[in-house]
Amino acid sequence: MRYAVLVTGPAGAGKSTFSNALITHLHTSKRTGHLVNLDPAAAPDSFEYEPTIDIKDLISLQDVMDELEYGPNGGLVYCFEYLMQNMDWLEEELGGYEDDYLIIDCPGQIELYTHHPFLPSLVKHLNRLGLRVCALYLVESQFMEDKYKFFSGVLSAMSAMINLETPWINIMSKMDLVTVNPDDPAGGRNGIRAKKDIASRYLDPDPLLLAITHGGSGKPQAEVRNPRFHALNQAIVQLIEDHPLVSFLPLDLTQPDSIETVLSHIDYTMQYGEDEEPKEPKDLDEGDFPDVRET
Numbered sequence: 001m002r003y004a005v006l007v008t009g010p011a012g013a014g015k016s017t018f019s020n021a022l023i024t025h026l027h028t029s030k031r032t033g034h035l036v037n038l039d040p041a042a043a044p045d046s047f048e049y050e051p052t053i054d055i056k057d058l059i060s061l062q063d064v065m066d067e068l069e070y071g072p073n074g075g076l077v078y079c080f081e082y083l084m085q086n087m088d089w090l091e092e093e094l095g096g097y098e099d100d101y102l103i104i105d106c107p108g109q110i111e112l113y114t115h116h117p118f119l120p121s122l123v124k125h126l127n128r129l130g131l132r133v134c135a136l137y138l139v140e141s142q143f144m145e146d147k148y149k150f151f152s153g154v155l156s157a158m159s160a161m162i163n164l165e166t167p168w169i170n171i172m173s174k175m176d177l178v179t180v181n182p183d184d185p186a187g188g189r190n191g192i193r194a195k196k197d198i199a200s201r202y203l204d205p206d207p208l209l210l211a212i213t214h215g216g217s218g219k220p221q222a223e224v225r226n227p228r229f230h231a232l233n234q235a236i237v238q239l240i241e242d243h244p245l246v247s248f249l250p251l252d253l254t255q256p257d258s259i260e261t262v263l264s265h266i267d268y269t270m271q272y273g274e275d276e277e278p279k280e281p282k283d284l285d286e287g288d289f290p291d292v293r294e295t
């Protein structure tokens, strides 16, 4: 059985950093993971691990921009259209990998996730080739700074999720950057407790947060002054409540347990180990952990 983890999300959400960290983690757990780069614009030196499969071997954004005079975004769409027409290339590249995780690092253009059919057709194609696919959607923790920004993240996750017919996990990345806002009622002197409170409020979002008319500081929020937005917010609250699909797993790359938790959700979602026994890292001795980054 082959497995593919599709790492998606808006620009700069930490997809490439996470993909590399996941491969390191798989290696330290005595499992194999291969990086697949689907970003035709990725800089060659931006990977900690050399991609096993690289869309740039098929087509590079720079060539499309130079030769066809596309801009960067139209060029990216062209590259994906080209990939869709050349799926036999991907099939050939995928040929030799068995029993492994393929970590597919996607580009950050939001159009790819909201209204282009590329990722849904890619998933269908991978399924046809016998791969189990799990999609991750990363939203960075800075979206939790502000509830409006946060709900725009929730809506982008929902829109991407509804398009893609495959098991799906939302991830709140860069949790190491979460700081305590003194005006926030959930913020306490104990940073850890406050982090937990923030996490519980946002990771499993209560859409009513949007409809609350007073902020923590007691100041009236914009919707009080702007009744038009109040009605819009109520409609969005209703939409999110009607699709209770969106919750987030926190990811803090500075905490080794955090990536382990994310991996265990991915394993569970794809039923990894149904056919083979996964090695629990806990069962291994300390000395069994090679530092793969040095090899």
Ligand SMILES: Nc1nc2c(ncn2[C@@H]2O[C@H](COP(=O)(O)OP(=O)(O)OP(=O)(O)O)[C@@H](O)[C@H]2O)c(=O)[nH]1
Binding pocket: 009, 010, 011, 012, 013, 014, 015, 016, 017, 018, 039, 106, 107, 108, 109, 173, 174, 175, 176, 177, 251, 252, 253
């Ligand atoms: N503090 C912190 N920074 C991070 C983390 N993950 C990524 N970053 C930083 O965020 C920036 C973007 O990270 P990338 O991994 O390149 O993000 P991406 O989603 O691949 O970006 P695109 O491919 O351009 O869409 C880089 O400067 C990273 O160093 C994290 O967990 N914590």
Ligand SMILES: [Mg+2]
Binding pocket: 015, 016, 017, 039, 105, 106, 107
């Ligand atoms: Mg990237």
